Amino acid sequence: MAASSTYEGFSAEERAAMKDHAKEQKQAVRRGSQADKAAEAERDVLAKIAELDDADRVMAERVHEVVRTNVPELAPKLWYGMPAYALDGKIVCFFQSAAKFKARYATLGFSDLAQLDEGDMWAAGFALAKVTPEVEQRIAALVKQAVS
Template identity: 75%
Template sequence: MSSTDSSGYEGFTAEERAAMKDHAKELKTASRRTSREEKAALAVQEVLAKIAEMPDSDRIMAERIHAVVTANAPTLAPKLWYGMPSYALDGKVVCFFQSAEKFKTRYATLGFSDQAKLDQGTMWASAFALTEVTAEVEARIAALVKQAVS
């Protein structure tokens, strides 16, 4: 394939490269911490700081999701994952919030990893598009995170 062929692989986008740099920084920062309690406290602060940086529409949703997840699945520990607020069980990400602004998409995403116990037969949803977090959406998120850690 020639270098002028536009149908070929173009490499990672700027947003994808930024997410990978965020993840490398997160790993480096985490390796410097000493106690488990210190790691947990700093991780929460980092998640809240990342949420505070988001544009208003994403920030409002992320704040609500953070509140719902921490209230309904207290075994999940907040942490940054590729620059996104996420919630982990024993260090493994179970769910995460991806702002619309992060990858310049038209909606935010609440995603679940393969660690989440959302299995329903041979096919189930693992990501949900979000444009607003209403009371109904909060109830659905609460049910999903409870099931994810059951």
């Protein structure tokens, strides 16, 4: 059977992520002061991390701790239903669970705002199979560089 060249639309996982993002935008508008928004956004991120399956949850907890410890100016917030970290309201990096998109690894991704430039080509996403102490050190260095 030949592969179809017609557009099949978004996957169920992609549609769910878009719905999550719309919900996050609506919640952000309804929140009160900046301090309230920040506290609620962090609670939302921690709640989302707690919902993840075991392997993703453990990695997301470690990524969260590394980011918050090493670059406290990055504010946690949900982005397409996943933990993300923003500077002045703009996403710099994010954690994407393996289970959400049925991938074989989780991803630590960086937006175009991250200062990771290395010549004419550089990585903007990193596969995470396990967060070891060495991986934590690399994440810390990348996140620090991203906001430098």
